[in-house]
Amino acid sequence: MSDQNAPIPEDALQDSAARAPEGAAPAAQSPEARAAAETAGTPVDITDGGPEMVQFLTPEGERVETELNAPYAHYLQGVDDEFLKALYRDMVLVRRVDAEGFALQRQGELGLWPSLLGQEAAQVGLGRALKPQDYVFPGYREHGLAWTKGVPPENLLGMFRGINHGGWDSKENNFHLYTIVIGNQMLHATGYARGVQLDGAWATGDDTVDTAVVACTGDGGTSQGDYNEAMVFAAVAKSPCVFFVQNNQWAISEPTHRNFIIEPYKRAAGFGFPGVRVDGNDVLASMAVGAWALDHARSGKGPVLVEAFTYRMGAHTTSDDPTKYRDDAHVQAWKAKDPIDRLKKHMVARGVGDDEYFAAVDAEADELAARVRKACQTMPDPELATMFDHTYSGEHAPLTDEGRAFVEYHAGFEGN
Numbered sequence: 001m002s003d004q005n006a007p008i009p010e011d012a013l014q015d016s017a018a019r020a021p022e023g024a025a026p027a028a029q030s031p032e033a034r035a036a037a038e039t040a041g042t043p044v045d046i047t048d049g050g051p052e053m054v055q056f057l058t059p060e061g062e063r064v065e066t067e068l069n070a071p072y073a074h075y076l077q078g079v080d081d082e083f084l085k086a087l088y089r090d091m092v093l094v095r096r097v098d099a100e101g102f103a104l105q106r107q108g109e110l111g112l113w114p115s116l117l118g119q120e121a122a123q124v125g126l127g128r129a130l131k132p133q134d135y136v137f138p139g140y141r142e143h144g145l146a147w148t149k150g151v152p153p154e155n156l157l158g159m160f161r162g163i164n165h166g167g168w169d170s171k172e173n174n175f176h177l178y179t180i181v182i183g184n185q186m187l188h189a190t191g192y193a194r195g196v197q198l199d200g201a202w203a204t205g206d207d208t209v210d211t212a213v214v215a216c217t218g219d220g221g222t223s224q225g226d227y228n229e230a231m232v233f234a235a236v237a238k239s240p241c242v243f244f245v246q247n248n249q250w251a252i253s254e255p256t257h258r259n260f261i262i263e264p265y266k267r268a269a270g271f272g273f274p275g276v277r278v279d280g281n282d283v284l285a286s287m288a289v290g291a292w293a294l295d296h297a298r299s300g301k302g303p304v305l306v307e308a309f310t311y312r313m314g315a316h317t318t319s320d321d322p323t324k325y326r327d328d329a330h331v332q333a334w335k336a337k338d339p340i341d342r343l344k345k346h347m348v349a350r351g352v353g354d355d356e357y358f359a360a361v362d363a364e365a366d367e368l369a370a371r372v373r374k375a376c377q378t379m380p381d382p383e384l385a386t387m388f389d390h391t392y393s394g395e396h397a398p399l400t401d402e403g404r405a406f407v408e409y410h411a412g413f414e415g416n
């Protein structure tokens with residue numbers, strides 16, 4: 001896809017001395033209040049991101065100017081009608097690929113699929129603020145970020161079909177392989193960012209060289225030791241890391257108040273760097289705050305934490321049944337904040353994109369889904385021996401022996 005890889009235009013990424021706003025009031029619905037409400041059996045509002053959440057588009061699609069979003073507003077200067085259309089197209093295509101992944105699992109073509117439904121704006125927004133040299137370390141739900149980094153969507157399926165350990169060249173796309181072990185990738189990212197520093201590829205002032213490293217995790221991941229170790233290391237080394245926490249309100253069936261009392265964006269201060277909460281269902285806010293954070297990291301000012309406040313609209317994965325543990329009223333309340341509907345409302349109000357445009361995007365999405373489906377169904381089974389490849393960078397005698405024994409063992413079943 002020719003424009004899958006398009007970065008945000010230069011004029012939308014002017015350097016700035018913008019700083020994270022400081023000293024605002026605590027969030028309306030803090031984890032503490034949420035825990036107390038749960039104990040008391042009173043309704044819990046998990047749709048309110050609080051007064052510190054940066055937003056540019058309201059759920060009704062109205063563009064707002066606030067004191068809080070002002071430091072990030074100039075990052076949206078280059079966002080014209082065509083750019084809005086491109087963001088819309090990104091989100092619709094990514095959602096369609098995700099729906100196809102879900103359907104393929106249900107039809108037995110994939111072993112598992114983790115849906116990003118509801119998180120499209122958080123990922124596409126940050127993704128479109130990335131420069132080609134920036135490097136992303138994803139978890140397992142980052143299909144939108146993968147899209148913006150140019151990973152062909154069909155390549156995301158191989159691991160979930162059980163035919164490879166990854167499926168794309170992380171070096172080619174500057175997009176690391178999916179990591180299932182929660183929090184691990186935070187350390188990988190911090191180590192990579194240290195390498196960027198040792199290579200002198202940050203803080204030079206050359207925007208074709210300076211590199212930021214994005215470390216993705218969820219609200220649950222913030223409880224992991226790896227996450228906290230990564231923050232300490234990156235802070236002390238002033239590494240060019242952007243810690244991107246998608247707070248989708250759930251860690252499988254665990255609500256956020258079982259993972260933290262102080263919200264992730266506030267905890268950044270304890271590690272010694274800025275933290276910002278952004279409306280994760282607002283693609284413009286995610287892009288503007290993301291651009292600021294990436295700029296901050298690339299220019300040598302050290303790490304930043306961006307917490308995208310959003311909601312996991314689907315199940316944790318296709319192996320999960322969220323009706324067992326969550327209130328459908330929340331799902332409905334979050335539906336009203338849908339990231340794609342929100343941008344569409346904004347576009348329609350501005351007269352951007354007509355029926356023909358929106359229909360064309362839907363048709364393109366269907367074509368892409370058909371391509372992904374076909375690629376999935378025709379993926380060749382791997383040679384058994386390749387399972388042992390790339391465990392070590394070179395030859396490793398005991399593993400070579402094990403690999404040979406494994407292949408011989410399987411050959412013993414041939415003809416039976």
Ligand SMILES: Cc1ncc(C[n+]2csc(CCOP(=O)(O)OP(=O)(O)O)c2C)c(N)n1
Nearest residue numbers: 141180181182218219220221248250251252
């Ligand atoms: C170290 C580790 N512990 C437990 C698990 C099982 N596990 C898989 S996903 C998950 C929840 C992660 O929640 P969160 O970080 O909020 O990410 P989300 O799935 O919501 O995107 C857990 C506990 C795991 N994969 N790795």
Ligand SMILES: [Mg+2]
Nearest residue numbers: 218219250251
């Ligand atoms: Mg989560």
